Amino acid sequence: MVVGQLSQVNASVATDFGAVQFSWSRKPSLTVEVTVPVGILAYLFVPVADGTMRSCDGQPFGEGLHSVVAGSGKYRRFTVPSGAHTMAVEREAVSGEFIV
Incomplete structure (x- = not known):
């Protein structure tokens, strides 16, 4: 979990299928x-406080893309398929948490 004033983070997690970066x-x-x-999917949780997901891999983000579902009200959960993906959020607040 990353909180508050950090401006960037890099991490990886080993799985039986390889590293999730x-x-x-x-x-x-x-x-x-x-x-x-x-061979696997990842669940990505983006705090609502960090803004609205606007694009994935350069394409506009729609409700159907990557199975966007509402979280507990504080987060939105995205199901991310295999591959390398870049997602952009339109920032609406200064602080928040990011959980992966």
């Missing part, structure tokens, strides 16, 4: 890069 930066709006190994 994840990074984000707030310069000034949130940009997320995630690489998911073949």
Whole structure:
């Protein structure tokens, strides 16, 4: 979990299928890069406080893309398929948490 004033983070998690690589930066709006190994899906949780997801891989983000669902009211959950993806958020607030 990343909180508050950090401007960027890079992380990876080992799985039986390979490493899930994840990074984000707030310069000034949130940009997320995630690489998911073949054969698995990743769940990405974006705080509502960080804004509205506007694009994925350069294309406008729609409600049907990557199975966007409402979270507990604080987060939106995105189901991310295998591959390398870049997502952009239109920032609406200064602070928030990012959980992956």
